[in-house]
Amino acid sequence: MTALAGKVALVTGAARGQGRSHAIRLARAGADIVALDVCAQTATFSGYAMAEPEDLAETARLVEAEGRKVLTSQVDVRDLAGQQAAVAELIATFGRLDIVVANAGVCSWGRLWEISAEQFQEAVDVNLVGVWNTIKATVPAMIEAGNGGSIITVSSSAGVKAPPGCGHYAASKFGVVGLTKSLAVELGEYGIRANTVLPYGTNTPLGNDTSMYSLFEQHPTFVYSFQPNLLKTDGLVEPEEISEVVVWLAGDASGVITGAQIPVDKGFLAR
Secondary structure, three states: OOOOOOOEEEEEOOOOHHHHHHHHHHHHOOOEEEEEEOOOOOOOOOOOOOOOHHHHHHHHHHHHHOOOOEEEEEOOOOOHHHHHHHHHHHHHHHOOOOEEEEOOOOOOOOOOOOOOHHHHHHHHHHHHHHHHHHHHHHHHHHHHHOOOEEEEEEOOHHHOOOOOOOHHHHHHHHHHHHHHHHHHHHHHHHOEEEEEEEEOOEOOOOOOOOOHHHHHHHOHHHHHHOOOOOOOOOOOEOHHHHHHHHHHHHOHHHOOOOOOEEEEOOOHHHO
């Protein structure tokens, strides 16, 4: 399947997890890939380790195994100038940008009045400001190219249905939804679409973070906010299942869809 042949896609948080999966699946559909990731232990409050440089190198290898070109950059999404430099290199290398997947994000746990200001700020800076930085760095190049395009932001089911224990994360992900809806309105005249995916319970280091369990042990009623999904399949949602939706949103098959929030959650949000 080469529905995206001739197109170039930028993916943040691409070293592993969802980001790697999205990059590989977009490459399989024919797109060349620009893969960004911080590749450093910068998330102070998360209960899981961040990706390492070798993880990003493995993403690049896997993209090339799909027969596509790849450009990598170790950049923190909180670094606007760094993202702008990566986009400048992208344009110099490929000459165009068609697809943006703003995927990078972090999660941590704690009740809102008990977390520190630094923990709250980290979630907002990475998950929301980081997405805004990606948009600011990429949109001008997309407009200038005049080819239209598709921007996909990765929010969360927590971006429309706030759970207990991670209100700072929810606030940042609600922000991503609002930002993307506004972006869709502003970019319509350029033929650039902007949509959000809402994953839940994903099989990634973030989704498997066991630090949440101690919070649930202290506050057992919290668990009732995480009711079983409608689809009684085994395990968490796999990144590859979300990637199928990302590729659909990236291509012409979803050409009349913009400003939408697409749940990828086994029916969690339908209750």
